[in-house]
Amino acid sequence: MFEELCWINTFIQDGSYKIKWGHNYFANFANPIPRSLWPGKPTIGLDYADARGGGGADTDIGVSVTISDGMIGQGVINCGRYAGPAVAALLIALWGCWVARLDLLGRQIGYFPLFGLGLILTFNMGRDIGPMAMYPLIFGYLICWWLNRESNPPAARQVRKPTLLYPRRSRRHSGLDSRDDQQ
Numbered sequence: 001m002f003e004e005l006c007w008i009n010t011f012i013q014d015g016s017y018k019i020k021w022g023h024n025y026f027a028n029f030a031n032p033i034p035r036s037l038w039p040g041k042p043t044i045g046l047d048y049a050d051a052r053g054g055g056g057a058d059t060d061i062g063v064s065v066t067i068s069d070g071m072i073g074q075g076v077i078n079c080g081r082y083a084g085p086a087v088a089a090l091l092i093a094l095w096g097c098w099v100a101r102l103d104l105l106g107r108q109i110g111y112f113p114l115f116g117l118g119l120i121l122t123f124n125m126g127r128d129i130g131p132m133a134m135y136p137l138i139f140g141y142l143i144c145w146w147l148n149r150e151s152n153p154p155a156a157r158q159v160r161k162p163t164l165l166y167p168r169r170s171r172r173h174s175g176l177d178s179r180d181d182q183q
Contacts, residue, residue, distance in 0.1 A: 001070030007052060008073045017051045022078050028130035045069060068127045091129050110144035
């Protein structure tokens with residue numbers, strides 16, 4: 001991916017490739033919408049493949065090869081040479097926080113295997129930050145949420161807040177039980 005980052009910087013510097021200002025991130029998250037519903041849906045990375053020399057093919061997409069631009073390269077393409085790496089770092093940090101939260105939910109049904117899956121999928125995130133690598137974890141999370149929602153009714157999920165700093169002792173523990181009251 002370092003090589004792709006070098007190519008991206010070279011293309012942006014010589015003016016043959018323009019910064020997309022979030023267009024590719026939007027295209028990634030709009031990816032689940034079928035083209036039959038949205039015929040003009042944006043494509044993901046075809047312009048970069050064309051800039052790298054993969055364009056001009058006699059296919060319906062116009063390129064003969066698609067090239068992954070990498071996690072940091074995707075940030076540079078979307079947000080520029082200076083803010084791009086920071087945006088990519090922020091997105092992968094949010095991903096890491098979400099995966100770590102799955103470990104904290106490990107006592108509930110299904111979350112611990114999702115944590116392991118999230119760790120494995122993190123390696124796929126190095127090629128691109130997009131929902132294509134996240135789909136198994138997103139759908140698994142929704143299934144686990146639904147299963148745990150059904151097994152824990154709302155009244156059981158409520159946490160009782162203590163009313164005092166120290167809980168009240170019962171009469172039995174304070175040395176006053178029913179026998180002392182009778183005497």
